[in-house]
Amino acid sequence: MATVLHGVGAATALSASKSIDSRKFQLPSRRSLSERKGSFLVVRSDGRMVQGSRALRAEKLITNAVATKADTSAASTASKPGHELLLFEALREGLEEEMDRDPHVCVMGEDVGHYGGSYKVTRGLADKYGDLRVLDTPIAENSFTGMGIGAAMTGLRPIVEGMNMGFLLLAFNQISNNCGMLHYTSGGQFKIPIVIRGPGGVGRQLGAEHSQRLESYFQSIPGIQMVACSTPYNAKGLMKAAIRSENPVILFEHVLLYNLKERIPDEEYICSLEEAEMVRPGEHVTILTYSRMRYHVMQAAKTLVNKGYDPEVIDIRSLKPFDLYTIGNSVKKTHRVLIVEECMRTGGIGASLTNAINENFHDYLDAPVICLSSQDVPTPYAGTLEEWTVVQPAQIVTAVEKLCQ
Amino acid sequence: MVLDLPGGKVVLTPEMRFISESPEERAQCYRVLDNDGQLIMCSNFKKVGEEIAVKMYTDMVTLQTMDAVFYEAQRQGRISFYATTIGEEAINIASAAALTTDDLVFPQYREPGVLLWRGFTLQEFANQCFGNKADYGKGRQMPIHYGSNKLNYFTVSATIATQLPHAVGAAYSLKMDRRNACVITYFGDGGSSEGDFHAALNFAAVMEVPAIFFCRNNGWAISTPTSDQFRSDGVVVRGRGYGVRSIRVDGNDALAIYSAVHAAREMAISEHRPILIEAITYRVGHHSTSDDSTKYRPVDEIEWWRSARDPVARFRKWIESNGWWCSEAESELRNNVREQLLHAIQVAEKIEKPPLAELFMDVYDVPPSNLCEQEKLLGETVRRNPQYYPPDVSL
Numbered sequence: 123m124a125t126v127l128h129g130v131g132a133a134t135a136l137s138a139s140k141s142i143d144s145r146k147f148q149l150p151s152r153r154s155l156s157e158r159k160g161s162f163l164v165v166r167s168d169g170r171m172v173q174g175s176r177a178l179r180a181e182k183l184i185t186n187a188v189a190t191k192a193d194t195s196a197a198s199t200a201s202k203p204g205h206e207l208l209l210f211e212a213l214r215e216g217l218e219e220e221m222d223r224d225p226h227v228c229v230m231g232e233d234v235g236h237y238g239g240s241y242k243v244t245r246g247l248a249d250k251y252g253d254l255r256v257l258d259t260p261i262a263e264n265s266f267t268g269m270g271i272g273a274a275m276t277g278l279r280p281i282v283e284g285m286n287m288g289f290l291l292l293a294f295n296q297i298s299n300n301c302g303m304l305h306y307t308s309g310g311q312f313k314i315p316i317v318i319r320g321p322g323g324v325g326r327q328l329g330a331e332h333s334q335r336l337e338s339y340f341q342s343i344p345g346i347q348m349v350a351c352s353t354p355y356n357a358k359g360l361m362k363a364a365i366r367s368e369n370p371v372i373l374f375e376h377v378l379l380y381n382l383k384e385r386i387p388d389e390e391y392i393c394s395l396e397e398a399e400m401v402r403p404g405e406h407v408t409i410l411t412y413s414r415m416r417y418h419v420m421q422a423a424k425t426l427v428n429k430g431y432d433p434e435v436i437d438i439r440s441l442k443p444f445d446l447y448t449i450g451n452s453v454k455k456t457h458r459v460l461i462v463e464e465c466m467r468t469g470g471i472g473a474s475l476t477n478a479i480n481e482n483f484h485d486y487l488d489a490p491v492i493c494l495s496s497q498d499v500p501t502p503y504a505g506t507l508e509e510w511t512v513v514q515p516a517q518i519v520t521a522v523e524k525l526c527q
Numbered sequence: 528m529v530l531d532l533p534g535g536k537v538v539l540t541p542e543m544r545f546i547s548e549s550p551e552e553r554a555q556c557y558r559v560l561d562n563d564g565q566l567i568m569c570s571n572f573k574k575v576g577e578e579i580a581v582k583m584y585t586d587m588v589t590l591q592t593m594d595a596v597f598y599e600a601q602r603q604g605r606i607s608f609y610a611t612t613i614g615e616e617a618i619n620i621a622s623a624a625a626l627t628t629d630d631l632v633f634p635q636y637r638e639p640g641v642l643l644w645r646g647f648t649l650q651e652f653a654n655q656c657f658g659n660k661a662d663y664g665k666g667r668q669m670p671i672h673y674g675s676n677k678l679n680y681f682t683v684s685a686t687i688a689t690q691l692p693h694a695v696g697a698a699y700s701l702k703m704d705r706r707n708a709c710v711i712t713y714f715g716d717g718g719s720s721e722g723d724f725h726a727a728l729n730f731a732a733v734m735e736v737p738a739i740f741f742c743r744n745n746g747w748a749i750s751t752p753t754s755d756q757f758r759s760d761g762v763v764v765r766g767r768g769y770g771v772r773s774i775r776v777d778g779n780d781a782l783a784i785y786s787a788v789h790a791a792r793e794m795a796i797s798e799h800r801p802i803l804i805e806a807i808t809y810r811v812g813h814h815s816t817s818d819d820s821t822k823y824r825p826v827d828e829i830e831w832w833r834s835a836r837d838p839v840a841r842f843r844k845w846i847e848s849n850g851w852w853c854s855e856a857e858s859e860l861r862n863n864v865r866e867q868l869l870h871a872i873q874v875a876e877k878i879e880k881p882p883l884a885e886l887f888m889d890v891y892d893v894p895p896s897n898l899c900e901q902e903k904l905l906g907e908t909v910r911r912n913p914q915y916y917p918p919d920v921s922l
Contacts, residue, residue: 228703254703260733262726268692269699269730275681276631276700299686300693308674308682309665310889345890368892396895443895 204387210380212354213243216361217281219390221251224279227365230257230266231283231320240285241321241380267293267318271300274316279365287322287374288334301370302345317364318372323414323464324512325377330500333508335465337374337441341474348441349395350374350413354384356439359393367395374441376414398445404434407522408452410475411462412438415513419462422518431522441471444478453479457488458525462513467495492521553760556807557787558777562836564844566782573625573786577851582644583624583781584846587616587839588857589864590640593649594812596868597656597670601816605876606656608670612637614779614811617838618743620644621781625788626711631697632680633690633712636671637743641713645678649867653875665889666881688718691727691740695801698736702799709737709795711788717748719762728769731801738801739791740771743778745810750823766803778808779838782845809836882921883909 207215221227229244235258238245248256259266263284270282284290290297297318305313324333337348347369351357357375364371401416402423411419416437423433434452438444453459459479463472472493479491494513502508528539559572575583594611601609612619619640626632632641639652651663655673658666664674664682674682681697684690694712701708718724719742731738742762746753759765766773772794776783784806791802809832813820820829834840846852887894887902894902909916 254699257699257734260726260729262722262730265692265695265723265726265730268689268723268727269696272633272681272690272693272696272698273700274696275693276697278696278700278703280696295686296689296692300684300689304682304684305891306889307664307668307672307684308676309663309667311663311674311676312682313892347891443897446896 204385206383206385207354208380209351209354209357209375209382209384210241210243212358212384212386213351213361213375214245214247216358217244217365218247218250220362220365221247221255224365226277227279227281228255228257228273229281229283230259230270230273232259232261232266232285234258234283239283241375241377244283263289263292264294264296267296268300270316270318271296271304271314274314274370275304275312279315279317281317281319281365284318284320286332286334286377287320287336288331290318290320290336291334291339293318294339297340297346297370297372298343302343305369306345313368314370315368316370317361317367318370319361319364319375321375321377321380323374323376323378324496324501324508327503327505327508328377328501329503333501335470335496337372338465338470340372341442341471345370346442347371347395348374349439350376350441352376352379352413352416352437352439354382355386356393356399356437358386359391360395360439363392363395366392371395374413378414393439396440396443396445398448399437399439400434400448401437402433402435404432404456406432406456407434407458407460407525408449408456409433409435409460409462409518409522410438410449411435412441412471413464415462415464418513418515419518422515422522425515425519426522429519429523431526433522438475444475446478446482449475449479450483453483454486457486459487459491460518460521460525461491461493461495462518463493463495464512465495466498467493468498470495489525492525494518494521548758549760550764554763554775556775556777557783558780559782559786560780560841560845562841564841564848566845571786572782573789575624575782575785577849579624580846580849581851583620583785584839584842584852585860586620586640586644587781587842588860589649590616590619590643591839592861592864593639593643593652593868596865596872597652598812598816600656600872601670605872606670608816609656610636610671610815611812612640614809614832614836614838615743615745616640617781617784617842618741618778618806618808621784622711622713622741622788625785626792627708628679629706629708630679630792631694631701631708631710633694633697633710634673634680634683635687635690635714635718635743636683636685637715638713639671639673642673642675642678642680645675645680647673647675647678647680649864649871650874651675653868653871654878657872657875657878658880659875659878660881661875661878662881665885667885667889688714688721688723688727690714691718691721691723692730694738694740695727695731695734695736698731698738698801699734702734702736707796709739709792711739711741711792713741713743715748716742716744716746716753716756716762717751718742719765720748720756725765725769728765728771728801728803732770735799736801737795737799739788739795740801740803741788742803742805743808744805745778745808747810747814747820747824749814749818750820752824761805761807763803763805771801771803773803773805775805775807778806779836779841781838781842808838880920884922 234244235248235253235256267282270280273280349360351360364373409419426433461472465471472495476491476493496511530537559570561567597609600606619638623641623644654661656670672683694710698710763773763775776787811833887898906922
């Protein structure tokens with residue numbers, strides 16, 4: 123896992139350590155299949171890349187946590203203009219690139235094959251790779267997750283799609299008792315490089331059962347990693363990193379973010395699974411968030427800037443483990459923390475993060491950590507009620523004002 | 528009159544006829560050797576040569592002896608837990624004998640004989656039961672939760688029937704790689720009630736994967752008899768419900784099991800289809816060392832199955848009648864194996880337990896910072912208060 127411990131090493135400023143070295147850019151990844159078949163790079167959970175047994179030559183990849191910004195000029199001058207796409211297309215692009223690169227990568231889930239996936243993430247892939255590699259399964263989440271685990275133990279790299287994250291509650295037994303455990307209980311003999319992904323979170327009036335935040339329930343399972351994407355850039359990067367990881371990874375997408383548009387690089391890149399993303403550097407307060415709440419936070423940030431505040435916004439991205447290095451550096455700078463999450467108050471990611479910050483950075487805090495979360499209620503259907511179970515920008519502004527008094 | 532539906536054509540009838548909940552006759556049970564170990568007239572079976580037959584027999588005896596010795600060891604407090612396979616030796620060994628080592632095995636927990644057949648040594652079994660440093664599982668699982676990637680035997684997971692979908696996934700992987708191998712997965716009558724059983728059979732049929740589903744219907748799920756487990760005619764009839772070819776065999780007849788698994792394997796691989804085999808047998812031992820089955824079933828029933836229906840004795844009669852075995856060989860084998868087992872236990876008991884560092888390894892491929900921190904903390908705690916911790920466990 124991430125070998126960086128908080129406080130270790132020359133605490134280089136965040137932007138410098140993540141600066142983009144233009145020499146690391148490589149040619150566009152649209153090479154022929156035969157050229158690419160031999161190379162095989164594995165992302166270890168500590169972010170290092172090691173060559174797999176079939177590597178022919180090393181590839182240089184970018185492991186940026188941060189999307190290319192206009193002021194980091196080294197990036198934009200050396201790179202090509204990039205291409206615009208929507209988040210679900212970015213996920214598909216990442217998936218397709220990995221399937222091209224490694225014939226062991228396969229997809230399984232309900233309606234992922236010929237239908238192309240309920241959120242179109244796998245559209246066109248069954249036509250291209252055949253319906254064995256992009257497999258439509260009957261409706262039994264515990265079983266197709268179990269199937270993915272069995273396939274992973276036998277050498278494939280499956281991506282299991284839950285049509286909605288909430289359905290993966292049915293797969294909890296396999297995820298907790300087998301996915302997270304078998305590498306450990308077998309003494310390291312069998313590994314499970316599986317990716318479990320799907321949309322979750324509160325949508326637009328999807329009802330309580332389809333608005334679950336499963337990251338709360340899964341965060342306790344030892345042996346798995348959890349990441350949440352929020353932009354097309356990090357969606358593609360995290361998808362690719364998750365597929366290459368030797369550990370089981372759960373990738374949380376959000377139902378309302380699939381149609382976000384962004385310009386992403388043409389060059390191949392991956393995002394580190396254990397790193398948080400600095401969205402907006404600031405001085406006054408650290409706001410930690412992830413997934414859809416990032417956008418509510420950024421909206422609140424506009425208001426806050428107008429009122430004279432300078433919030434630092436970090437998209438934590440890695441839900442298990444937390445990137446305490448990035449978070450810690452921020453806390454040490456601002457001394458005030460606000461967590462904005464979509465999970466429920468009890469037992470959510472925010473609850474764990476609050477605890478982690480209090481334990482590790484207690485001396486640096488000038489005020490208690492404030493955590494804004496959804497209430498401990500099932501998500502109602504009525505639009506107005508649903509809107510108020512989710513943290514709104516106005517609440518974020520009020521919380522920051524309170525913190526900064 | 529025919530109705531054209533998305534699933535195919537269906538013949539219409541004006542008669543309202545319900546399909547009966549149970550068939551007129553129960554599904555027949557395939558058997559090759561009679562109770563006295565003699566070949567039944569005109570039995571149709573896959574012939575077994577002397578070498579294989581003798582290995583099958585010696586492995587069955589080894590399994591039986593291993594169970595007796597390890598059970599005793601648990602009773603003496605030397606290991607914490609054990610579950611025997613008494614009464615199911617034929618199932619274990621004969622099914623393994625009909626497969627190759629390339630075939631992947633997804634066990635429930637009452638199939639150590641498959642490992643034994645493939646070459647797992649008595650010392651390796653003992654090491655796992657003692658959870659010492661030499662255990663391949665590194666002391667992380669309870670006794671009898673064996674696993675060996677080199678013998679293609681996937682580590683036992685205590686949860687019931689979760690290995691069935693794993694088996695389907697592995698078979699899917701074999702199919703994708705076009706390998707000349709199949710998957711076999713074992714479960715009991717109780718396991719067939721789990722949701723994973725139904726979905727796995729369904730998936731295997733829909734995906735047309737080479738998987739053998741082997742049900743050890745031994746009559747008991749801890750204290751639940753099959754009459755309280757399901758109301759169908761056993762497990763074999765469920766195959767048809769999912770479109771899976773199935774057969775019922777006499778689970779105490781080694782030759783019948785051997786033939787059925789052999790045929791199933793061929794069909795599974797060449798036709799890309801799953802096969803369900805239900806072996807009718809009896810769980811002679813208790814569910815585990817935590818159970819006393821005399822509390823819920825009559826002692827004479829247990830004893831009858833232990834002696835009159837012993838699959839090992841039955842097979843011995845057959846190999847003896849072929850002139851491949853004799854009573855001297857018998858006593859020599861039993862003494863030998865018992866000695867080896869006692870020695871293996873002594874050795875395993877003396878081997879060190881895994882160091883504390885192993886508590887944190889293999890949770891992920893590389894330990895993350897939080898686990899490194901926790902390991903450090905634990906180490907400090909142990910160093911500060913050594914009097915509370917066992918002295919023979921290193922850090």
